[in-house]
Amino acid sequence: GRPQEIPLEGDVRSYDVKELRAGKKYKFILYGLTEGKRTKPVTAEISTEKSIPPRLESLSVSDILSDSLRLSWEVSGGEFDSFLLLYRDAEGKPKEDTLDGEQRKITIEDLKPGKKYKFILYGITGGKKSKAVTLETTTVPRKVVPTAASTLVTRLVNFKPSEVTKDSVTLTWLVEGNVPFEWIVLQYREPEGGIRELLIPGQDTFIIVQGLLPSQKYEFTVYGIKGNKRSESLSTEVQT
Structure with missing residues (x-):
């Protein structure tokens, strides 16, 4: 509300x-x-335009393993100063993670197998919390190592890339098939030579599947799991 004075040159017109x-x-x-x-x-x-407040649109999970998972979210409108993520750790103790305002994903590690977790995410602007978005998910119960011989009648078909x-x-x-899978396993080899399994x-x-390298050929293999049995695998090749 303080008065401001700005001297300008005589030939200035804007x-x-x-x-x-x-x-x-x-x-x-x-x-x-x-x-x-x-x-x-x-x-x-003159009245300046009202700013559009940022808003959390969604919270989703991917790459679920027995001890880790990845969370990602979207923001519409403006930008948040930071984010606050709340959940309980493997021992059941409340945990708070403060994240940068430009961050859109985080990998949560040191989780327990087969345990249900609830995640609550807030956006922070000027020290104030936005409306929260929540997500509940369960980690993989155990490391499943099915044998190729113990196959299922239920099968995967039409495995292909739809967008590259x-x-x-x-x-x-x-x-x-009539028997639903418990899990579907996707495997591919990274350019460095390591096998990645989702x-x-x-x-x-x-x-x-994100985080791939440009102009690289990848081979993806997929199969379904029910108990200690697995379906026949399917493969497809993709060029980024």
């Missing part, structure tokens, strides 16, 4: 006033000066 507050009414008074004397002023009243970018691929499949809930029929 000026950008910055660092104003959103949604606030301002009154501007302009004088011309000749030999130290003011002319009759002209005035203008320079660093990601969307893979889809269908399930045939466990996907048995009712899912697609996955978006």
Whole structure:
């Protein structure tokens, strides 16, 4: 609310006033000066646009393993200063993680197998919390090591890529049979040579694999698991 004075050169015909507050009414008074004397002023009243507050749109989970998982979220409108993630750790103690405002995903580690977790995420702006988004999920009960001989009648079919970018691929499949899978296993080899394995809930029929390298060929293999039995595997190759 303090008065501001800005001297301008005599040939200036426009000026950008910055660092104003959103949604606030301002009154501007302009004088011309000749030999130290003011002319009759002209005035203008202007209201700045209201800012669109940021809003958390969703919280989703991927890469669920027996001891870890990945959370990701989306924000609409403006930007948050930071995020606050709440959940209980493997011992049941409340845990708080403060995350940077530009962050959109986090990997949660040191979880217990087969345990249900509830995650609550807030956006923080000016020290105030936004409306929370929540998610409940369960870690994989155990490391399943099925034998290839113990196969299932239920099977996966039509395994293929549906969308490919320079660093990601969307893979889809269908399930045939009356016995639903508990888990679907996706495996692929990273450029460094390591094998990456993702466990996907048995009712899912697609996955978006991110973090790939551009202009690389990847081979993906998928099979379903029920108890200690596994389905026949399917494979497909993708070029990013």
